[in-house]
Amino acid sequence: MHQRPDAAWWARARQARDQLAARYLTHPDVSLIDIGDDPLGLSALPVLRIHLRRGDGSDLLLPTEIASIPVRVVRGDYRPAR
Amino acid sequence: MDQDRLAFARWQLAANQAVGEAVRRYLFDRPRQINMIDIGQSRATDKPKPVIRVHVEQFIERPQLESLGRRSVTEEPIQGYEVEVIEGPYRQQLWSGRGSFYQRCDPLVGGVSVGAEYFSPGTLGGIVRDRETRRLMVLSNWHVLVVRWGLRRGQRIYQPGRRDGGADADEIGVLERDAMDSGLDAAVAVLNGRRQVSARQAGGRLVTGSRRPAIGMPVEKSGRTTGVTHGRITGMFGVQRLSYGWMERVIRDVVTIDPREGPIVSSGGDSGSWWIDSDTGAAVGLHFAGSDYPERALAMDMEEVLTALRVDIPALL
Numbered sequence: 553m554h555q556r557p558d559a560a561w562w563a564r565a566r567q568a569r570d571q572l573a574a575r576y577l578t579h580p581d582v583s584l585i586d587i588g589d590d591p592l593g594l595s596a597l598p599v600l601r602i603h604l605r606r607g608d609g610s611d612l613l614l615p616t617e618i619a620s621i622p623v624r625v626v627r628g629d630y631r632p633a634r
Numbered sequence: 635m636d637q638d639r640l641a642f643a644r645w646q647l648a649a650n651q652a653v654g655e656a657v658r659r660y661l662f663d664r665p666r667q668i669n670m671i672d673i674g675q676s677r678a679t680d681k682p683k684p685v686i687r688v689h690v691e692q693f694i695e696r697p698q699l700e701s702l703g704r705r706s707v708t709e710e711p712i713q714g715y716e717v718e719v720i721e722g723p724y725r726q727q728l729w730s731g732r733g734s735f736y737q738r739c740d741p742l743v744g745g746v747s748v749g750a751e752y753f754s755p756g757t758l759g760g761i762v763r764d765r766e767t768r769r770l771m772v773l774s775n776w777h778v779l780v781v782r783w784g785l786r787r788g789q790r791i792y793q794p795g796r797r798d799g800g801a802d803a804d805e806i807g808v809l810e811r812d813a814m815d816s817g818l819d820a821a822v823a824v825l826n827g828r829r830q831v832s833a834r835q836a837g838g839r840l841v842t843g844s845r846r847p848a849i850g851m852p853v854e855k856s857g858r859t860t861g862v863t864h865g866r867i868t869g870m871f872g873v874q875r876l877s878y879g880w881m882e883r884v885i886r887d888v889v890t891i892d893p894r895e896g897p898i899v900s901s902g903g904d905s906g907s908w909w910i911d912s913d914t915g916a917a918v919g920l921h922f923a924g925s926d927y928p929e930r931a932l933a934m935d936m937e938e939v940l941t942a943l944r945v946d947i948p949a950l951l
Contacts, residue, residue, distance in 0.1 A: 576856045578875075586870060586871055628847060633924045
């Protein structure tokens with residue numbers, strides 16, 4: 553289950569998210585980058601998540617972690633809800 | 635057990651053959667205006683045995699059928715099955731089809747249909763108050779209240795939305811401002827005062843204010859299409875590229891919500907719904923997007939939305 557990260561952890565995580573977004577958000581397969589539950593269930597703390605419209609992300613050469621925060625791939629092709 | 639399954643398989647085969655024969659005889663006979671043929675329960679309560687059901691666009695009287703050189707399908711049992719005619723003018727159920735909360739409401743509550751002049755409806759999230767002028771407004775998405783690039787203040791807003799039956803008399807206000815330039819798919823319309831307002835959401839929940847979302851938080855929303863649904867926050871601080879027709883925008887402070895009870899969290903027409911903390915009643919997110927595979931909803935951090943639009947959630951009953 554979750555550990556509750558402190559403010560310093562969140563600041564570090566948001567910086568790491570910004571790094572990921574700067575590098576990958578313009579990629580056509582990437583729809584969203586956020587910080588959330590580990591889809592693999594391996595980390596007690598939240599992880600960095602890259603939501604992909606298609607593919608498995610293998611061609612993106614994603615880092616396994618940034619600032620000691622794991623990076624995970626999540627499936628997600630989103631549309632405005634109307 | 636095996637005998638039951640065998641009997642069922644035999645019945646299924648026979649039923650399929652009977653339906654197939656009915657299709658061959660009638661489905662493409664255009665004057666009969668048949669939409670569908672199936673096998674099912676008779677409308678007559680004293681008939682336990684299934685019947686072949688012929689679903690027609692509209693009933694045609696026997697004399698008219700005879701003038702077309704046809705006999706009524708009910709006169710000709712098919713492979714031992716009686717035949718019934720049912721009126722069934724079916725249509726494609728498009729995404730803009732009516733949802734759970736599309737009626738006119740007074741007082742205005744969150745979770746109901748709202749829309750701009752020429753566009754498909756979304757959801758009226760709830761009532762907010764301008765921090766400076768103290769005027770009451772409704773909060774929803776940019777793509778519900780504004781819709782067109784370049785369109786700005788004064789656009790008329792209806793509850794219910796036009797395509798949900800909203801007429802001229804259902805105008806509730808006009809567009810005031812939006813936050814798309816701040817990376818938030820959000821907008822407010824100032825109310826004209828013709829209807830009462832309430833802090834309630836359709837389905838009964840009272841909104842108690844706002845707070846920051848948190849991972850693991852149980853949440854719920856009332857939406858124009860799917861009604862009241864329940865989720866759990868699984869992600870925060872999202873940065874998203876989202877396509878609005880031909881233009882792509884980056885949306886910030888995205889909150890990810892997965893289903894908690896039931897398979898559905900949201901659908902088309904729920905845009906603008908407020909995600910509410912199930913424990914406290916505080917609004918934590920403004921719904922704006924989603925995916926079906928996997929089922930997932932996206933919202934924007936409500937505190938960020940309120941700040942960008944310079945509004946608060948007032949204490950109302």
